[in-house]
Amino acid sequence: MLLAFDTATPLVTVALHDGERVVVELSSEQPMKHGEHLAPLIARAMDDAGIVRQDLTAIAVGVGPGPFTGLRVGIVTARTLGFVLEIPVYGVCSLDAIALEVVGTGAASGSFLVATDARRKEVYLASYDPDARRLEGPVVTRPAEVATAAPVAGAGPSLYPDHFPHAIAPARPSAAWLATGVADELIDLLDPEPLYLRRPDAVAGAPRKPALRDVSSLDSSGTLP
Amino acid sequence: MTDEPLVLGIETSCDETGVGIVRGHTLLADTVASSVEEHARFGGVVPEVASRAHLEAMVPTIERAAETAGIALSDIDAVAVTSGPGLAGALLVGVASAKALALGLGKPIYGVNHLAAHVAVDQLEHGPLPEPCLAMLVSGGHSSLLEVTDVTVGVEPMGATIDDAAGEAFDKVARLLGLPFPGGPHIDRAARSGNSVAIDFPRGLTSRRDLERHRFDFSFSGLKTAVARWVETQQRDGITIDVADVAASFQEAVCDVLTRKAIDAATSRGIEDILIGGGVAANSRLRAMAEERAAARNIRVRVPRPGLCTDNGAMVAALGAELVARGRTPSLLDLPADSSQPITTVVA
Numbered sequence: 001m002l003l004a005f006d007t008a009t010p011l012v013t014v015a016l017h018d019g020e021r022v023v024v025e026l027s028s029e030q031p032m033k034h035g036e037h038l039a040p041l042i043a044r045a046m047d048d049a050g051i052v053r054q055d056l057t058a059i060a061v062g063v064g065p066g067p068f069t070g071l072r073v074g075i076v077t078a079r080t081l082g083f084v085l086e087i088p089v090y091g092v093c094s095l096d097a098i099a100l101e102v103v104g105t106g107a108a109s110g111s112f113l114v115a116t117d118a119r120r121k122e123v124y125l126a127s128y129d130p131d132a133r134r135l136e137g138p139v140v141t142r143p144a145e146v147a148t149a150a151p152v153a154g155a156g157p158s159l160y161p162d163h164f165p166h167a168i169a170p171a172r173p174s175a176a177w178l179a180t181g182v183a184d185e186l187i188d189l190l191d192p193e194p195l196y197l198r199r200p201d202a203v204a205g206a207p208r209k210p211a212l213r214d215v216s217s218l219d220s221s222g223t224l225p
Numbered sequence: 226m227t228d229e230p231l232v233l234g235i236e237t238s239c240d241e242t243g244v245g246i247v248r249g250h251t252l253l254a255d256t257v258a259s260s261v262e263e264h265a266r267f268g269g270v271v272p273e274v275a276s277r278a279h280l281e282a283m284v285p286t287i288e289r290a291a292e293t294a295g296i297a298l299s300d301i302d303a304v305a306v307t308s309g310p311g312l313a314g315a316l317l318v319g320v321a322s323a324k325a326l327a328l329g330l331g332k333p334i335y336g337v338n339h340l341a342a343h344v345a346v347d348q349l350e351h352g353p354l355p356e357p358c359l360a361m362l363v364s365g366g367h368s369s370l371l372e373v374t375d376v377t378v379g380v381e382p383m384g385a386t387i388d389d390a391a392g393e394a395f396d397k398v399a400r401l402l403g404l405p406f407p408g409g410p411h412i413d414r415a416a417r418s419g420n421s422v423a424i425d426f427p428r429g430l431t432s433r434r435d436l437e438r439h440r441f442d443f444s445f446s447g448l449k450t451a452v453a454r455w456v457e458t459q460q461r462d463g464i465t466i467d468v469a470d471v472a473a474s475f476q477e478a479v480c481d482v483l484t485r486k487a488i489d490a491a492t493s494r495g496i497e498d499i500l501i502g503g504g505v506a507a508n509s510r511l512r513a514m515a516e517e518r519a520a521a522r523n524i525r526v527r528v529p530r531p532g533l534c535t536d537n538g539a540m541v542a543a544l545g546a547e548l549v550a551r552g553r554t555p556s557l558l559d560l561p562a563d564s565s566q567p568i569t570t571v572v573a
């Protein structure tokens with residue numbers, strides 16, 4: 001039994017795949033609660049499917065790109081669970097899972113793009129051929145720089161309708177399609193490492209001054225509990 | 226449930242990824258991976274850098290702890306994890322990993338308060354906690370005086386810093402003096418060859434007026450500014466700064482206020498045992514001064530060894546084991562990470 005989940009968008013999505021089909025799919029209803037919702041959803045999915053933890057044979061996790069905090073919740077959960085259950089853990093680009101659903105549901109007939117919310121007025125973007133094979137990306141970029149009339153899935157079009165006027169479903173990844181992609185070998189497998197695409201927001205300030213003049217700069221040293 | 230439960234504890238509230246394993250009051254493993262090196266060049270902990278490091282270190286640290294303890298994870302009775310207070314993103318990595326462990330092992334999970342864990346860790350060194358006791362927790366993140374009657378139920382805050390934490394003051398003054406981050410050990414070392422009465426630095430919140438409102442509270446921001454001003458003035462006048470004297474005088478001011486208020490707090494409640502925890506508890510002057518002053522009032526002082534004072538997984542496991550032994554109710558799987566979890570909430 002394959003356990004799949006994704007935390008690269010504000011909602012958590014969890015699914016179980018028995019090798020032939022998806023047997024359960026669950027999703028959180030409140031946004032930005034990855035830490036609270038993921039583990040209970042996994043437990044509920046196993047209950048609903050009538051299986052126990054020892055029945056799990058592999059884990060697939062969305063590795064983004066997406067907001068870092070949620071991404072880490074998913075990946076550390078996958079790695080830890082894989083470690084204690086001694087089963088393999090696969091990473092999948094979350095945009096690929098969206099692309100697979102686009103093609104699987106016939107939402108696009110030709111090439112298309114997937115754009116998701118990268119915050120700070122940017123999007124995570126990748127382009128796909130009609131068979132959901134990734135052509136370019138993922139990258140993080142400003143919508144204006146990649147404005148297109150081509151079909152675009154993901155949350156991008158609803159956030160930036162001027163730049164992505166041709167919206168197609170779905171708006172976010174589903175663990176069911178993620179699981180299907182892995183089970184049916186339709187999707188590239190990655191290491192369960194986050195696709196951050198951005199460096200940490202830390203400015204390596206000026207080199208340490210032996211004795212300082214500016215007292216005020218003391219308060220901006222970034223020391224935290 | 227056994228009174229010697231086997232508990233694994235996870236701590237990720239700041240920059241150390243800690244995993245500890247205890248059986249009752251016996252420490253079996255205390256494995257820590259630190260990202261302090263990565264933060265050193267920033268002069269402080271960068272939350273995103275810490276969170277990324279936790280993710281990478283988490284599973285290898287669990288694995289190493291289990292190896293060191295010589296146990297199979299399936300044998301543990303419960304998982305404990307720091308649910309707060311701390312850096313939100315950092316806490317979340319530990320909490321999510323602990324939930325996955327609990328789920329994968331079919332064991333209960335306890336989301337515990339980081340400060341209560343700093344108190345409970347002393348059991349691994351000195352056995353059952355005296356009840357009640359007065360706990361003084363001093364580190365880069367906290368400076369609190371707590372009355373502890375039962376560490377598994379509730380801890381009553383008596384006082385805390387109103388601005389910087391004690392360890393934060395050490396870091397900032399170290400930086401001012403050109404000493405490396407984290408500042409505590411370097412100030413301690415430099416101070417040994419210095420004169421602690423060379424400069425009369427201010428003792429925050431000790432004036433009669435301040436004591437009315439803040440009898441058991443601390444303030445270190447004025448002290449930090451006073452040190453900066455002093456250094457600045459010396460420099461302007463072209464006088465070479467005696468780092469050892471500044472370090473010793475600063476350290477004396479911090480330790481004076483801490484020990485004075487801790488003893489006052491204990492005495493005010495008729496408590497005869499003081500427990501010191503947190504990274505600053507490793508400071509040699511603080512230990513010496515606390516012991517000397519407490520002895521004069523017939524108060525006993527307990528300080529765990531330095532390795533147990535800093536943030537680690539053993540302290541979380543120690544509190545977890547006590548919770549299991551005393552039959553406390555575990556947390557639920559939807560347990561949140563709470564960056565400002567109040568000290569009165571021992572189990573989230």
Ligand SMILES: [Zn+2]
Nearest residue numbers: 364366503536
């Ligand atoms: Zn601490």
